[in-house]
Amino acid sequence: MSTKMKILMLASVASMIDQFNLPNIRLLLEMGYEVHVACNFREGNTCDADRIRKLQKTLCRMQVRWHQWDCPRSVRAVRKCRQAYKQLWKLTDRYHYAWMHCHSPVGGVLARLVAHQRGIRVIYTAHGFHFYRGAPLHNWLLYYPVEKALARWTDVLITVNREDGRLAERRLRAGRVYRIPGVGIAASSGGGGRQSFRAAYKIPADAFVLLSVGELSRRKNHQAVIGAAALLPSVSGREVYYVVCGQGAWKDRLFQMAKKYGIADRVRLVGFLEDVAWAYQSADLFVFPSLQEGLSVALIEAMAAGLPCVVSDIRGNRELVGTKGGRRFPAAGRNSKTLLTKDLKELLEDEALRESCGRYNQKKAKAYDIQVVEKQMRQIYQEAFQKTTGRHSREVTK
Numbered sequence: 001m002s003t004k005m006k007i008l009m010l011a012s013v014a015s016m017i018d019q020f021n022l023p024n025i026r027l028l029l030e031m032g033y034e035v036h037v038a039c040n041f042r043e044g045n046t047c048d049a050d051r052i053r054k055l056q057k058t059l060c061r062m063q064v065r066w067h068q069w070d071c072p073r074s075v076r077a078v079r080k081c082r083q084a085y086k087q088l089w090k091l092t093d094r095y096h097y098a099w100m101h102c103h104s105p106v107g108g109v110l111a112r113l114v115a116h117q118r119g120i121r122v123i124y125t126a127h128g129f130h131f132y133r134g135a136p137l138h139n140w141l142l143y144y145p146v147e148k149a150l151a152r153w154t155d156v157l158i159t160v161n162r163e164d165g166r167l168a169e170r171r172l173r174a175g176r177v178y179r180i181p182g183v184g185i186a187a188s189s190g191g192g193g194r195q196s197f198r199a200a201y202k203i204p205a206d207a208f209v210l211l212s213v214g215e216l217s218r219r220k221n222h223q224a225v226i227g228a229a230a231l232l233p234s235v236s237g238r239e240v241y242y243v244v245c246g247q248g249a250w251k252d253r254l255f256q257m258a259k260k261y262g263i264a265d266r267v268r269l270v271g272f273l274e275d276v277a278w279a280y281q282s283a284d285l286f287v288f289p290s291l292q293e294g295l296s297v298a299l300i301e302a303m304a305a306g307l308p309c310v311v312s313d314i315r316g317n318r319e320l321v322g323t324k325g326g327r328r329f330p331a332a333g334r335n336s337k338t339l340l341t342k343d344l345k346e347l348l349e350d351e352a353l354r355e356s357c358g359r360y361n362q363k364k365a366k367a368y369d370i371q372v373v374e375k376q377m378r379q380i381y382q383e384a385f386q387k388t389t390g391r392h393s394r395e396v397t398k
Contacts, residue, residue, distance in 0.1 A: 128294025
């Protein structure tokens with residue numbers, strides 16, 4: 001039987017482990033801990049089944065024990081939440097975890113409820129609170145009181161953007177509060193060539209390509225770009241195509257919207273793309289129209305690839321993109337589509353501006369490199385596991 005301290009990494013879905021937490025798991029293993037993972041490998045993931053199988057094999061090679069946890073993504077799934085709570089209760093009875101590191105809103109709530117009753121210490125990474133400046137009132141009424149209450153049972157609270165960090169420091173009573181620059185991005189080594197990408201997806205070689213990367217859902221707001229693209233059949237004599245990498249429940253709805261606007265022939269919903277670097281290298285402009293984000297990995301990856309960016313003016317995006325790196329437009333409102341169209345047209349018409357924005361973004365993205373984040377996470381884990389006492393808030397030193 002292992003005498004190593006056991007750490008349980010939890011998230012609602014396996015794709016969150018795959019996309020955000022493998023570096024944390026490797027770091028914990030390197031530090032000498034036994035790591036388990038609990039998440040939903042079967043439902044709700046933003047990557048395909050092949051990727052999930054690869055993740056399971058990767059965890060096995062790393063000697064990480066993984067557990068199917070039927071955690072839903074929505075708090076409205078009351079029965080599933082109850083079942084997930086019972087599963088986690090049994091799991092924590094079978095294995096004596098010293099710490100849990102939990103992610104995602106629903107998974108974070110269930111994990112902290114169980115941890116409090118079991119006497120397990122907790123790290124919670126908030127990848128973007130549902131309550132934020134400009135959030136709907138019902139978000140504040142529902143999510144804020146829950147997070148405020150659970151913060152008292154949270155030994156370490158990690159935020160990934162400035163707005164959430166300030167809010168956590170001022171209003172939440174977690175044991176310790178840290179802010180890190182996202183989850184970190186690794187240097188891109190993929191890509192198969194600009195022209196081969198266009199040939200693969202039947203896009204003319206001389207066309208402009210707008211690219212978005214993200215789940216096909218209402219929150220990601222790809223419908224806004226489809227509406228804007230309908231107003232931009234061509235710019236400077238070149239056709240404008242819109243490519244979206246991602247999967248999700250809104251696929252059919254987005255395709256029908258493209259048909260309604262008469263631009264289905266210029267929209268490509270390519271699904272989950274494992275080699276997303278190929279798409280970044282093949283685009284002219286990255287568009288990130290999301291209605292709500294913490295600090296987007298996809299946006300930082302696009303910046304690192306040297307792409308100019310047009311983004312919704314929301315928390316997280318404001319931190320990453322200003323006028324030197326692209327343009328911001330209102331995420332919602334009567335003039336949103338008009339202003340988005342204007343920003344797209346301005347950048348597509350000006351090659352020198354696109355190049356300048358791309359160079360600026362590439363330089364700025366270095367602050368979000370995985371090595372920077374790993375250094376800070378090592379410091380957080382070391383301070384937490386030393387069982388230091390006393391509440392304080394601070395940004396991790398670089």
